[in-house]
Amino acid sequence: MPGFDYLPRRLRRRRRAKEEKMTFVVTDNCRKCRFTDCVAVCPVDCFHADEEMLYIDPDECIDCGACVPECPVEAIYDESQLPDEHREWIAVNADKSKKLPVINETGDAFPGAEERKKQLGF
Numbered sequence: 001m002p003g004f005d006y007l008p009r010r011l012r013r014r015r016r017a018k019e020e021k022m023t024f025v026v027t028d029n030c031r032k033c034r035f036t037d038c039v040a041v042c043p044v045d046c047f048h049a050d051e052e053m054l055y056i057d058p059d060e061c062i063d064c065g066a067c068v069p070e071c072p073v074e075a076i077y078d079e080s081q082l083p084d085e086h087r088e089w090i091a092v093n094a095d096k097s098k099k100l101p102v103i104n105e106t107g108d109a110f111p112g113a114e115e116r117k118k119q120l121g122f
Helices: 037-041 088-099 113-119
Strands: 024-026 047-049 054-056 076-078
Touching: 024 054, 024 088, 054 088
Parallel strands: none
Antiparallel strands: 024 076, 047 054
């Protein structure tokens, strides 16, 4: 059938207008933790990583929210629930994700991540 999409609804990529903001954002709680529990549940390749933390590519994210409850340091927010002091992370994620490699498998957390998790109160 013309126009029929064979992908399950959760895997279909929604087209975004350039001015539309990212729905999910990784914040600085991820810095020096880089747990990858969120990556394990993500149905698409929207996570990118550097040496210290993860970022979400707004053009790849399908807004499923599966990653949010998986983060052991509560670093991922739905944009509508993003505290004002973390608003800068919207642009950081959009910028950094374009320059970094995709991470689509779990891996080792940042050395000292468990200690940082305790410092953050988790």
